[in-house]
Amino acid sequence: MNAPVLSPGKPTASLDVERLRADFPILANVHPHGKPLAYLDNGASSQMPQRVIDRLVRYQTHEHANIHRGVHTLSERATAAYEEARHRVQGFLNALSDREIVFTSNVTDAINLVAHGFGRAFIGEGDEIIITHLEHHANIVPWQMLCEEKGAKLRVVPIDDTGTVLMDEYEKLFTPRTKFVSVTHVSNALGTVNPVDEMVRISHAHGVPIMIDGAQAVQHMPVDVQALDCDFYAFTGHKLYGPTGIGVLYGKAEWLERMKPFRGGGDMILSVTFEKTTYNVIPFKFEAGTPPIAQAIALGEAAEYVRGIGLEAIAAHEQALLAYATERVAALPGVRIYGTARHKAAVLSFYLGEVHPHDVGTLLNEDGVAVRTGHHCAQPVMQRFRIPGTVRASFAFYNTFEEADALVDSLRRIQKLFA
Amino acid sequence: MADSKQLYQEVILDHNRKPRNYGALGAPTHRAEGLNPLCGDHIWLSLRVDADRVAEIAFEGESCAICKASASMMTANVKGRPVAEAQALIEEFRGMVTGALDPATQPNHLGRLAVFAGVKDLPSRVKCAVLPWHTLHAAFRQQGTASTEGDQDPADPATH
Incomplete structure (x- = not known):
């Protein structure tokens, strides 16, 4: 990779x-x-590109309504287009199932989702989270906030003068308290491409799940999440020739199933009474409220455009x-x-x-x-x-x-x- | 639109190359540190105020050319002036770079500082130009530090 x-x-x-x-x-x-x-x-x-702009225009002029519950023509069209976009993103990342594709606002939102949904459920006092010295603030602050809340510790893999992650130091950071790893695929500030295949292998050898921040990667190189075998992968639409306001979280179904919802609200439930709420299935469990429908559809178009090139x-x-x-x-x-x-x-x-x-x-x-x-x-x-x-x-x-x-x-x- | 060609004039480039009153005073009566955490501009001001007059003033730090030239020209302008006049000049400079005061048409005491008028059309650079002035304001008030962010933002009219 x-x-x-x-x-x-x-x-x-x-x-x-x-x-x-x-x-x-x-x-x-x-x-x-x-x-x-x-x-x-x-x-x-x-x-x-014009093709993505045109897709936004076609959606707003021929397909727009709210999704998932409408029984009328427009709602059915919008729902089909939105779910088709999810399917396109699944293909773009080569995910096993489109159930593993959660639409978010951006990568920051995706990382916060994992910090809450995974972190608050599975990380406790004295546990450790590994990141690298190359991270964007979006892959530092959510974990710091979680550490502060839980009494957990952030461990940072150092880099050398070329901006390369020191892999020996990475491996040394793993302890029995290590519960999660979140690393960038490509450094936004320096351009370094991290050896994420190796980082995933080492993380899994220690039995620790790993998230990859792909904000600066998916537009530059093919990414296959099944080959990579990472547990989570995130990217954003507006760096992949799509619109702002839409991002993607890929998560292995086994994790998404076990995770807590991030936000509560409409669309993420199966049933609600004042006594108890039953959450919807994945990925809908993580998509509370009306999502950015047009943006998701346009992102699907952008992903197809890039695959075409x-x-x-x-x-x-x-x-x-x-x-x-x-x-x-x-x-x-x-x-x-x-x-x-x-x-x-x-x-x-x-x-x-x-x-x-x-x-x-x-x-x-x-x-x-x-x-x-x-x-x-x-x-x-x-x-x-x-x-x-x-x-x-x-x-x-x-x-x-x-x-x-x-x-x-x-x-x-x-x-x-x-x- | 005033563009950066008008902003990066010889007078600004000269003050950047050879900043006036650069350094730190030995026994200052007033001092303050100015920081723009977003771009890393970081300056220190030291003053000796004597009988309500700025007897001596010096600055040092790391910053972009706009900030350094602004600091250099500021020190040259307020040195020897009564504190009240320096404070009035702070307000005029802030007014100019935020577009509230047009030095070409409105009465002012800015003189050659008017070379910074073009900054008002470069919103991302307003804070660079205004940081030394905000730091001087903090020094007069014995506040110690000034920042371009948070509730001290000098480019935010609400905090003026």
Whole structure:
């Protein structure tokens, strides 16, 4: 599952990037400061292809009603489309059953669901939870809150100077009190691809269930949850060319069955009296209230769109782009690259000499280049490298080598300005 | 729209390169620490106030160019001024970067500080420019620390 390591240079095109770019109207519609847009902030949120936009419009114009209980035509259409989306996501992750696919708001919501549904049921005083030093705040704070409530302890796997998780240290952290592991698949701040196959194997060797945060992974590489054998996997729609407000929690049915509901309300029940409520079956037990129906349907469409292009081809293009951009940015005087792990997704995080990342971000925008600057909601990673933040260029399959050149040209101009 | 081209003018780049009054005073009467936890801008101000006048002022810290230039120009501007005038200037600067005061059309004492007027069109950078001023405000009130977040947010009119 690790991304291939390619040498720098422009490869023969395995993707027709120009044709694919035409699927994304926003890439041509927006000209920051009159310049062509080079959208290199895909790690924060990716853009939406016309096919997914059209699916949203078709739903709202031909199919919308509330789901699951209506007896009229529209409710039946909406229910069928919503459940078809679940089925598509099941296929996208190669889950065993669509009962194992829970729609959430985003990855944060999915992790909170597991922290409550699993954590509050099975983790107690003195128990231990393992995370890594690479985690996004979304995979730190819910576990800290659980630890505080239960008197449990958070154990953190250290990383080395390249941003690689120290696997020996990971294995050493397991004790008889270890009850859960939650690790990111790909670091949002540094791009490191964690050896999740190995992490799952070690976790299971100690009899401990493991959750993978796939927010930065599913858009970059094929993910097969059955092959991976993880207990939980989460990703979000808006980083996979879908809408905001929709995320996915995959959980093995055996766990989801045993877990407590996260939120109480409509749709997650079979029957309610003032004396007792019987909860619905999975996955509905975890989907209280009217869900983001349109967003779920659009996410299913986005997953099909990405499968149609092929994640192997996407990975090959993005890896070539990353190698090219890394080589060119690293050649600028005084640049420090953060995240030099052997296996990386298309994330390039750096510091431009003495120029603060926020100044770089504001000035790149002047040249039409959109990046993220700051701590990327991963403050422990920044503390590890003793920096306030980085400039992060994060690539999608629709990005071009010319856009990497635009980034470098603009960085040169900024260096001149600050010389 | 005022863009960053107007913001990153030579005067700001110069103060970033060669900040004025940089360092820490030996025996300050007032001091405060300013922090923007979101971007990591972190400055320390020290002042010697004598007969209600800012006799000496110095700053140091780690920050972006906008914050450092703002701090440098602030110290140059308030040094030697009565405290009351410095406090009025704090309000004018806050007004300018939040769009409440247009230095081109409304009476003010901002002088060359008007180079920061363009910040009001870059919402993500307002806090960078205003942090030193908020820290000065905290120093005068002997508050010790100023933050751009929480109930002390200087860019939030409700806390003015």
